[in-house]
Amino acid sequence: xxxYILRRFATAIPTLFVIVTLSFFLMRLAPGGPxxxxxxxxxxxxxxxxxxxxxxxxxxxxxxxxxxxxLRGDFGPSFYFRxxxxxxxxxxxxxxxxxxxxxxxxxxxxxxxPLGALAAFRQNGGADHAVMGFATAGxxxxxxxxxxxxxxxxxxxxxxxxVGGWNGGAFRNTVLPIMTLALPQIAVIARMTRAAMIETLRxxxxxxxxxxxxxxxxxxxxxxxGAALPVISYLGPxxxxxxxxSVVVETIFGIPGIGRYFVEGALNRDYTLVMGTVVxxxxxxLVFNLVVxxxxxxxxxxxxxx
Amino acid sequence: MAPVLxxxxxxxxxxxxxxxxxxxxxxxxxxDRGEVxxxxxxxGSGKSVTGFSIMGLIDPPGKIVEGSIRLNGKExxxxxxxxxxxxxxxxxxxxxxxxxMTLNPVLRVDTQMIEAVTAHDRVSHKAARERARDALAKxxxxxxxxxxxxxxxxxxGGMRQRVAIAIALLHRPPLIICDEPTTALDVTxxxxxxxxxQSLCAETGTALVWITHDLGVVAGLADRIAVMYAGRxxxxxxxxxxxxxxxxxxxxxxxxxxxxxGEPGAPLRQIRGSTPSLARxxxxxxxxxxxxxxxxDCLAQAPAVTAFPGERGxxxxxxxxxxxxAA
Ligand SMILES: Nc1ncnc2c1ncn2[C@@H]1O[C@H](COP(=O)(O)OP(=O)(O)OP(=O)(O)O)[C@@H](O)[C@H]1O
Ligand code: SF4
Ligand SMILES: [Mg+2]
Numbered sequence: 082x083x084x085y086i087l088r089r090f091a092t093a094i095p096t097l098f099v100i101v102t103l104s105f106f107l108m109r110l111a112p113g114g115p116x117x118x119x120x121x122x123x124x125x126x127x128x129x130x131x132x133x134x135x136x137x138x139x140x141x142x143x144x145x146x147x148x149x150x151x152l153r154g155d156f157g158p159s160f161y162f163r164x165x166x167x168x169x170x171x172x173x174x175x176x177x178x179x180x181x182x183x184x185x186x187x188x189x190x191x192x193x194x195p196l197g198a199l200a201a202f203r204q205n206g207g208a209d210h211a212v213m214g215f216a217t218a219g220x221x222x223x224x225x226x227x228x229x230x231x232x233x234x235x236x237x238x239x240x241x242x243x244v245g246g247w248n249g250g251a252f253r254n255t256v257l258p259i260m261t262l263a264l265p266q267i268a269v270i271a272r273m274t275r276a277a278m279i280e281t282l283r284x285x286x287x288x289x290x291x292x293x294x295x296x297x298x299x300x301x302x303x304x305x306x307g308a309a310l311p312v313i314s315y316l317g318p319x320x321x322x323x324x325x326x327s328v329v330v331e332t333i334f335g336i337p338g339i340g341r342y343f344v345e346g347a348l349n350r351d352y353t354l355v356m357g358t359v360v361x362x363x364x365x366x367l368v369f370n371l372v373v374x375x376x377x378x379x380x381x382x383x384x385x386x387x
Numbered sequence: 388m389a390p391v392l393x394x395x396x397x398x399x400x401x402x403x404x405x406x407x408x409x410x411x412x413x414x415x416x417x418x419d420r421g422e423v424x425x426x427x428x429x430x431g432s433g434k435s436v437t438g439f440s441i442m443g444l445i446d447p448p449g450k451i452v453e454g455s456i457r458l459n460g461k462e463x464x465x466x467x468x469x470x471x472x473x474x475x476x477x478x479x480x481x482x483x484x485x486x487x488m489t490l491n492p493v494l495r496v497d498t499q500m501i502e503a504v505t506a507h508d509r510v511s512h513k514a515a516r517e518r519a520r521d522a523l524a525k526x527x528x529x530x531x532x533x534x535x536x537x538x539x540x541x542x543x544g545g546m547r548q549r550v551a552i553a554i555a556l557l558h559r560p561p562l563i564i565c566d567e568p569t570t571a572l573d574v575t576x577x578x579x580x581x582x583x584x585q586s587l588c589a590e591t592g593t594a595l596v597w598i599t600h601d602l603g604v605v606a607g608l609a610d611r612i613a614v615m616y617a618g619r620x621x622x623x624x625x626x627x628x629x630x631x632x633x634x635x636x637x638x639x640x641x642x643x644x645x646x647x648x649g650e651p652g653a654p655l656r657q658i659r660g661s662t663p664s665l666a667r668x669x670x671x672x673x674x675x676x677x678x679x680x681x682x683x684d685c686l687a688q689a690p691a692v693t694a695f696p697g698e699r700g701x702x703x704x705x706x707x708x709x710x711x712x713a714a
Contacts, residue, residue, distance in 0.1 A: 285483065285485065285489050286489055286490055286491045286492070288444060288483070288489075289483060289489040289490070289491075289551075290491075290502075291442075291444060291475065292442055292444060292475055292476065292480065292481045292483075293475060293476040293480075293502075293503045293506055293554065294472045294473065294474070294475035294476035294477060294506045294507055295472075295476075295502060295503070295506045296472065296506070297468070299502060299506075303491055303494075306493060306494075307491075307493065380493060381492070381493050382492075382493060382495075382538040382540070383492060383493075383538070383540050
């Protein structure tokens with residue numbers, strides 16, 4: 082098992098390298114640069130800036146410089162947020178995004194999983210239709226609609242919760258953004274659990290269990306274990322995306338996470354910020370894929386023992 | 388003595404969008420204590436559905452619409468799920484065709500066997516495990532203690548089926564329904580398992596319903612035969628008379644498609660045509676379109692059962708080999 086994990090880590094490193102290289106050059110293909118403001122800078126100032134940030138050097142030299150710095154854990158300075166290094170921006174924003182994302186994921190699992198299982202056991206019954214209707218709504222209604230509705234209902238009409246702001250991470254301020262993030266995930270997880278559960282309930286080994294006179298609860302446990310696998314493989318990428326923040330949610334609720342850096346970095350041609358986001362997201366994706374594979378191996382001996 | 392199992396007038400239909408599939412449509416048979424009944428028929432004749440009906444494992448859109456199933460005198464039709472749960476595994480067990488599919492692939496064998504024990508008996512984990520180990524030893528699995536810790540995919544096909552048999556024997560049920568348990572295995576393993584199963588059941592007095600499409604299997608194993616066609620039993624009787632002098636043209640046809648012992652190399656005769664759609668059965672005898680002996684009355688009216696001495700019966704207007712049963 083340990084060698085399996087180490088081997089997977091070893092294969093993740095070249096993947097990360099390819100991602101970094103591709104993004105570095107692709108980004109430089111985009112027209113414009115970090116200092117192309119609406120009011121063009123004086124030629125002299127521009128030249129100075131380009132020299133300070135080493136943009137005057139040939140591209141391959143810049144690439145090697147960046148790669149070398151990255152290997153030392155140095156993400157460089159931000160071109161746009163001039164007073165911060167990329168590392169500082171992430172040190173502030175990442176914990177915020179991760180806390181929201183992790184809470185939303187946990188909420189989605191604890192609600193979506195049981196809902197899906199319930200729907201599967203009551204297939205085509207009232208509960209099933211209710212869950213599936215809710216799930217369809219949860220998937221189709223976009224978060225930029227959900228968020229304002231929640232703000233209006235809970236923030237303005239009922240005035241139970243603040244409409245936005247981070248307030249140092251007070252619990253009250255996190256409720257609405259977490260709900261907004263969790264809603265589509267609850268929907269997807271409920272649908273997937275239902276489908277996987279119905280599939281396993283039809284499996285022959287479940288019929289065998291019934292033929293042995295096992296109780297409904299025991300059979301549900303068996304089915305749940307079988308149904309967990311497809312849901313887990315969805316959760317890997319979902320976790321990576323949730324934990325690295327959401328532009329829409331963070332913007333609407335005014336939350337200082339890293340979600341907005343995706344967009345701001347790209348719009349401002351903040352090369353180091355874009356690269357930093359790419360590296361962080363790639364690491365999250367790789368790590369969670371690894372976690373999924375490990376869980377798979379734990380749950381299914383055929384993967385583990387072969 | 389009352390039979391272990393008495394099925395009468397059983398009708399199990401599936402109400403599908405394409406129409407009502409009459410998979411089992413008026414089946415009568417019984418199984419005596421310690422007896423082996425071979426339930427034989429082509430694919431789709433309703434053998435498995437008969438077995439599932441007895442186990443209470445017919446799920447919507449299927450339903451037992453008529454008839455009675457008495458197990459040790461107790462009526463099973465109409466029993467609720469909890470009632471059935473108590474019966475399954477303890478009073479009647481079932482072994483299925485593909486053991487790869489019937490054991491849970493992600494759980495160790497001991498976990499699954501201990502669950503099967505504790506489904507009916509309140510015993511300690513340790514005692515249940517010992518019973519599981521003894522059951523494995525009994526069905527001829529070498530070093531059962533170690534094998535308990537293995538996963539199903541680490542067993543060969545034959546060994547997996549032995550595990551399934553061991554599970555069926557755990558509660559020493561008076562009846563086991565075996566749904567083609569050896570069909571997926573190669574011939575040597577198949578005959579080994581058949582022989583072991585036969586001696587185990589003789590030892591414990593367990594009755595068997597052995598479902599198969601292979602008359603050759605039944606010939607060596609069963610005491611009596613019931614031949615099933617299109618949801619009905621078309622011929623019953625003790626093994627030897629049925630195989631030596633079949634009354635029903637369908638049974639005769641099945642025998643014709645077996646390689647005959649005396650004449651190796653002789654071409655196999657197949658029954659012409661194929662099994663009819665159970666959603667649209669012809670008005671008369673269901674076998675008429677394929678029968679070499681069909682006459683006008685066969686098309687007009689479905690034949691009723693004609694009974695002969697020695698628990699012999701046939702559903703045919705023009706039975707063959709009548710000289711053999713003339714009372
Ligand atoms: N769940 C179901 N829904 C609809 N029809 C079904 C269902 N289960 C079985 N049937 C139909 O019932 C008929 C009898 O099926 P059954 O499985 O009993 O045949 P069988 O004699 O066991 O054949 P085989 O040798 O292939 O196992 C088939 O025509 C099948 O299509
Ligand atoms: S009733 Fe007629 S058609 Fe049917 S099996 Fe007998 S002879 Fe053939
Ligand atoms: Mg079958």
